[in-house]
Amino acid sequence: MAHPLATPPAGSGLFPVPGGRSVPWIGTTLRYIRDPLALWREQYEAYGPVSWTVMAGRPVVTVLGAEGCEQILTNHDKAFGNKDGWRPLIGPFFDGGLMLMDGGEHRKNRRLLQQAFTKERLADYTATMHPLIERAVREWQPDSDFRVYPATKNLTLGLATEVFMGGVDPDDDRLDRVNAAFVDCVQAATAIVRLNVPGGRWRRGLRGRRYLESFLRDYLPRRRVGSGTDLFSVLARLEDENGERFSDDAIVDHMIFLLMAAHDTSTITVSTMIDQLGRHPEWQERCREQSFAVGEDVTDPEVRLQLTDLSAVMKESLRILAPLPTMARWTLRDTEIQGHFVPADTMIAATPHWTHHDATWWPDPETWDPSRFDGRPLPHKYAWQPFGGGVHTCLGQFFSVVEITMVLHHLLRNFTWTVPNPAATPIDFTSLPYPRDGQPIELRRLERFSDRAAPVGPSA
Numbered sequence: 001m002a003h004p005l006a007t008p009p010a011g012s013g014l015f016p017v018p019g020g021r022s023v024p025w026i027g028t029t030l031r032y033i034r035d036p037l038a039l040w041r042e043q044y045e046a047y048g049p050v051s052w053t054v055m056a057g058r059p060v061v062t063v064l065g066a067e068g069c070e071q072i073l074t075n076h077d078k079a080f081g082n083k084d085g086w087r088p089l090i091g092p093f094f095d096g097g098l099m100l101m102d103g104g105e106h107r108k109n110r111r112l113l114q115q116a117f118t119k120e121r122l123a124d125y126t127a128t129m130h131p132l133i134e135r136a137v138r139e140w141q142p143d144s145d146f147r148v149y150p151a152t153k154n155l156t157l158g159l160a161t162e163v164f165m166g167g168v169d170p171d172d173d174r175l176d177r178v179n180a181a182f183v184d185c186v187q188a189a190t191a192i193v194r195l196n197v198p199g200g201r202w203r204r205g206l207r208g209r210r211y212l213e214s215f216l217r218d219y220l221p222r223r224r225v226g227s228g229t230d231l232f233s234v235l236a237r238l239e240d241e242n243g244e245r246f247s248d249d250a251i252v253d254h255m256i257f258l259l260m261a262a263h264d265t266s267t268i269t270v271s272t273m274i275d276q277l278g279r280h281p282e283w284q285e286r287c288r289e290q291s292f293a294v295g296e297d298v299t300d301p302e303v304r305l306q307l308t309d310l311s312a313v314m315k316e317s318l319r320i321l322a323p324l325p326t327m328a329r330w331t332l333r334d335t336e337i338q339g340h341f342v343p344a345d346t347m348i349a350a351t352p353h354w355t356h357h358d359a360t361w362w363p364d365p366e367t368w369d370p371s372r373f374d375g376r377p378l379p380h381k382y383a384w385q386p387f388g389g390g391v392h393t394c395l396g397q398f399f400s401v402v403e404i405t406m407v408l409h410h411l412l413r414n415f416t417w418t419v420p421n422p423a424a425t426p427i428d429f430t431s432l433p434y435p436r437d438g439q440p441i442e443l444r445r446l447e448r449f450s451d452r453a454a455p456v457g458p459s460a
């Protein structure tokens, strides 16, 4: 039986948001962590595209479908705020990050931050990243039980410290602890017990945040005065049109958020692509052929454009597993979503992961098939939205595409791999999605001429 979230104002013509009773406080949190698609499918069948449930102690309105997501992300009537949507989830750990800002504050910070993501800056980051990725990937060791996820996480963290931070001192041995601090912060986001109690995730997250702050503050004075082209140095020297700069606190906040935004999202995307290419050798070989055809150096954007198969593989992998399966919002006043009345101060979940698996837009949605991205237009502007939409669209989108392309490009040129376990990879959705088993593959070094498929064509 459906229970309305709130009664619509008389004469409004709006429907109440339907929903069901569930376990007190925890509600559907655990079911979401296990399998959000199964949970949403059930909600959709029972109540339609807009319904409410309880998650971690509060009512949450789940919006399923491209139209609803478009309405929320484009936010034309400014009814949806980011700050209070994300804050209950990741606030204490990623406070001061761009994604947690609204209105004028967001506009001002985004304008300034955008200067760190221009074409010229991206070219600098790319030039720094390319040799690091090439070397790091080549050093991966063949293994019949190679775990992709932790290896990729190490790689992206190493890149982040070089490209984002400008490197660390040779005798600074805190990187493992920094990595652990990120994980603690991100995982605390969905802690069931949100109290600062010993041994709890929340406490570990808070401790992680303090560790990251002190780590960055140690390096900040040098970045302010240096001439580095890393993101940290760029942020430390940015000025707006009035000559205003970010304060020390703002730089540390932005850095912690950016490191987090860049790290786990790219890691899960690389990991999904490797997993899928291991299960689809024909696509692996197609991508490899293009990677050998363009040569080793892909720092030039024109050269990367030729990796059309890899680009399709990335898009399809982002479709099958969106690194941000859900985007949080908060209603700033009474409003309407797809004809339903939603009162002020309600948590909203926009759900790209659902849209990406919606058969309306994606026939046979559970099948991984990069040929969906063969250049034809999207079936709906919001049918594919891994990088979000509206004013909060991902600022690091182009950076991450370059980073991911380069990792896969070098991997394809150095290795071949298969996935020994035919069962689907078990994904945990506690925070950002990650493979519970670390994503095992059988990784073999590529014998360049014997392992590659013979060239196709009349002379072959």
Ligand code: HEM
Pocket (backbone or CB within 6 Å): 082, 098, 099, 100, 110, 258, 261, 262, 263, 265, 266, 269, 322, 323, 324, 327, 328, 385, 386, 387, 388, 389, 391, 392, 393, 394, 395, 396, 397, 399, 400
């Ligand atoms: C595959 C990789 C990535 C994915 C799928 C991704 C996804 C997203 C999404 C969906 C949002 C919007 C959140 C919302 O509307 O609430 C977002 C925001 C953001 N992302 Fe990314 N991201 C990725 C990589 C990166 C990287 C590498 C960086 C930085 C270098 C970055 C920086 C940001 C920032 C700063 C925002 C906030 C933008 C704003 O609120 O104005 N992201 N990202």
